[in-house]
Amino acid sequence: MSASNGTELTGARARAWLLAFADRVVADADELTELDRQAGDGDFGWNISSALKRARTGLEESGAQDPAEVFQAVSDAFLASGGTSGPLFGLWFGRLGAGPSAPWSVADLGRAFETATGAVRRLGKAEVGHKTMVDAMAPAAEALTSAETHSWREAVRGAARAARAGADSTSGMIAHRGRASYLGERVQEVLDPGAVSVAWFFEAAEGA
Amino acid sequence: MSASNGTELTGARARAWLLAFADRVVADADELTELDRQAGDGDFGWNISSALKRARTGLEESGAQDPAEVFQAVSDAFLASGGTSGPLFGLWFGRLGAGPSAPWSVADLGRAFETATGAVRRLGKAEVGHKTMVDAMAPAAEALTSAETHSWREAVRGAARAARAGADSTSGMIAHRGRASYLGERVQEVLDPGAVSVAWFFEAAEGA
């Protein structure tokens, strides 16, 4: 489903990206659930894959013209799924969905993810180091903003690498937000499932 | 605690017998419970050892003069312990407790156990082959009745052997009474715990 090696994020490419992300999450939901079982309440894989299944159906049927439309559809699916991750991802994708109604340049990408991540940080009162999805979102957004390239593929490769590093860094952290914070040092070594899913999100872009 | 090699069951010997029985049951209650777990509701070891603990306290303090008094005390303890085995053993020992108020000859023993076992058969509507305590009680009573000896030791040895054979025969039987009857062939190979406890009862006499 890989689109041409262009410099822009088109609607079609965004669709492919989100579908690849959804496929990955649905296939590997148990991995996320297991992390949430260890450090939270064991429903994260179910929560996120329910939302993305709903999103997938919507996307498969829609002929979204630009990235914003695609992100908005995904946002709606998350907002209809509750939990903690539901509204946070709903907000994240919702802010992306408020981006330009046209193909996005790498600069557009950077701006959109900065804004979206800022909203999540405010709503969740979460900063980098708190062991949440923000630990993967923030470095990815930063990588996109400071990308010294006009190539979509290179930009997202950098974002994926940053998100993965951010997710990995959550192992070793003592959580300050979310359910893992109740367990403190007892789950210090467990990866944050929200952050892992964000890494998967950017990794899915690499193939799109 | 073994009394002289006499021909009679004295009060002291009856007391020693019952205490030995109680000790055996309390020590090995888990074995009975496990049988009842497999074929019933898993409380037999608890039921019978609670009753015998109560009986033991009574017996240790009392200076029972004859066997009837000893059996009566044990009957009271069983009647105060409920379950199915409670009233049945209560009746059995109760009928024994109605025997002669003097040391018992082997012939007295035979008569007393025949009467007592008959009462259990009537109340429980249980016959030999139904996979209950009666499968050990009946052959033991018969062995005592037909004992061609005046020696207490020989008589109870025969009763113990008969009770043990009766208890062993319950493995292979399909139950017609008690909870095991609900399970039919599924627990055909399981020994009936009530019958096993009766075998222990007569075996305890051998050392008394």
Next chain:
Amino acid sequence: MSRFFMNERETLVEQALEGLVEAHGGLVDVHTDPLFVTRRVPAAGKTALLSGGGSGHEPLHTGFVGPGMLDAAVPGDVFASPTALQVRAAIRAVDTGEGTVMIVKNYTGDVLNFSIAAELLAETHRVEQVLVDDDLATQSQDEGGPGRRGTAAVVAVEKVCGAAAEAGAPVAEVRALGQDVVARSATLSVAFEACTNPMTGRRSFELEPGEMEFGVGIHGERGIETRPVTEAADLVESLVGPLVESVGAKRGDSVLAIVNGLGATHGLELGVAARETRRVLDGLGVSVARTLVGPYVTSLDMKGLSITLTVLTDDLVKFWDAPVRTPALVW
């Protein structure tokens, strides 16, 4: 391996009853030595209604003592019948001269002890017995055998007899009504996980993943068959089908459905079971006039459920709907 929350095993039932009074002291009193439970405010001038049996089935029977239901409950040790002496003391405490109806679940131990108690009082008290034997899984051809077990239909019997007694029905009538409810009722149970022995922490039987035990009773005993687990819809069909046939419910009949949790079954699961019960009966044209859903007759922490159907008459609906005020049932 599991753990039962208690102090010494010897004091378990009595201490738990102290807790019942702690929570429902306005409704019930506990008598010790011997142990039994009565209403806080005794009723006079009515048929006395009493039940009992082994503990471990709570809220049965102690949770059903109060206006509109039982006058007394006599708890044995866990899964063991109470003694005849307990039952006798309870009858003496609640019989105010109008006679007593004892509701007895059909288990050898209960039948023995309750019968002995009644016989002990034969000279002085009029004591009648309703024998509850609703468990379809233990239907047997064995003449003189123990017969069907008594399980969750006992709740319907206690509620209906309780209302009738409260309304002034004499002993014979209360007894006949109870026996009629029994004749109109049948129950089937299934377990997904056995209960834990409070002493040993061991389960009463083991199931492999994907297995369930069909036709269990309420004492942790195995059922009649180990079957592969199925979805709720299919499972409820396999329970309700035989029940409908057994009670002879026909198109147009009204039934009471008791969807009962055996201990560790969650409210969500019981909700699904209630929904499926209604669906299956709708499909057969049988109307579910009343439904009771909850853990009312438990088997310690057994994970499973039972479904009871009782074919209703207008009178039975009236008695079912009559006010009741007990620790476990209030309306």
Next chain:
Amino acid sequence: MSRFFMNERETLVEQALEGLVEAHGGLVDVHTDPLFVTRRVPAAGKTALLSGGGSGHEPLHTGFVGPGMLDAAVPGDVFASPTALQVRAAIRAVDTGEGTVMIVKNYTGDVLNFSIAAELLAETHRVEQVLVDDDLATQSQDEGGPGRRGTAAVVAVEKVCGAAAEAGAPVAEVRALGQDVVARSATLSVAFEACTNPMTGRRSFELEPGEMEFGVGIHGERGIETRPVTEAADLVESLVGPLVESVGAKRGDSVLAIVNGLGATHGLELGVAARETRRVLDGLGVSVARTLVGPYVTSLDMKGLSITLTVLTDDLVKFWDAPVRTPALVW
């Protein structure tokens, strides 16, 4: 390995609610798309009272809808907050112009979704929030952190606010009263066995024989410490001691004690716990004026219990005693 009785996982919560209506159709209605539960007979001219949260805690909150308690309950999926759109729809359905008080257990997901719902209605509805954060185990120094979890004290809050709203208290008063109950309450929980994930059949954590998990919440998460199991008496002391200190109960004070089963805990066990709670408080000179014992705030089939203490005033006793008629609480 255990099994959750259901059909497809997707339909679990909705089908379970159909079962709730099956059993309590006279009291509650279920609305779908979006999903929420209201009283069958809507109340008008009073402050609307609403709560909700993840499912799996039944009878909380859907079992507390009815006269004297909630006007609506908004259930999420198992252990997952409902969506803001569900909450908004429920508020719209029950707010008759007098305003709404939302009772929210303190979890990030619930706080987010309920707050978003209130903001969405800011122009048209007066919506106030009571935040319940009674779980002593999650007391933390972390400024801006999630704070204490909300657990079983929510029952006291819903009962008291429900009575006040029924009695005509305006929004601000109901809210203040609720917040006051929260301030007077604390809860500690302990688990002997973790709950089972409905999807995987796996336990949320494993304990070795002889271990218990101290300070758990109601989502199957581990507690603050794994400890060796102790007898009921010692264990209750270790729960009640810190609670008394936290709520500042002094000799002569009266408290409400909620002895709550987490799912698979048996009535006998809860009875013993209630008895021990009274014993420990007696020893401290604190009077247990009211006790609620049962599985009211569950964590699926978790084996364990929580104890909640609320320091009472005469007014709170009055509101606690006021009549209530819901699926799970009637008096």
